[in-house]
Amino acid sequence: MVEKFLNMAKRNSVRLSGIINDLLDLSKIEAGKMDYKFADMDINSVIDYVKPSLSGLAKEKGLNLIAEVTNELPHINGDSRRLEQVLTNLVSNAIKFTPEGKTITIRSHIADAKQIHANECFAEDLKKLTGQYVVVCVEDEGIGISEKDLPRAFDKFAQIENSLSRKVGGSGLGLPIAKQLLEAHNGTIWCESELNKGSKFYFALPFSQKEKD
């Protein structure tokens, strides 16, 4: 009995510190005080860090977490800790919203802005892209997001009105934080999703200037 309450208290304190960290991050970003450490880097190093750190959680839920990366991608100019934060959020969401026995795939590839298409609610963001980008995609086979809810997914405190979102908890701040972190990298984030089929969250980052020389 005591053990049950201790576990519950531990879970709640982990959840609470997650919410506090999200609120702190968002207020720092909005005040223009987020401290970025940009460096020339390979996005696959972010996948190499995040995948093993979440594979235990995926396994516990009976999910298969795999990576299909393109080797030797052009470098980007990024803050590896912040990009790890973005990818961690996307993969954690995929784990939260995917039922047992299914697969989550992390991919990386190159795409030309002209090849990138998405739901019209992301048209404004995608219109800003020009030239070539390194794209990361997190694909799940989970509950999906309806076309009606998709435009709100990156809004602050948006927890889509389904019983699972409420049950699994969270701050509803992970995606808006990810969006702002990517915008600080001159990148963007968008999502394709079908209710009850699954979601694909993408983010695109421009090649580093060094690659263009």
Ligand code: ADP
């Ligand atoms: P949180 O997960 O903390 O609630 P997020 O900003 O990360 O906040 O996500 C906002 C909402 O978007 C979630 O509550 C959920 O309703 C929806 N969502 C995010 N990722 C997925 C996903 N992979 N599949 C289905 N719904 C998702």
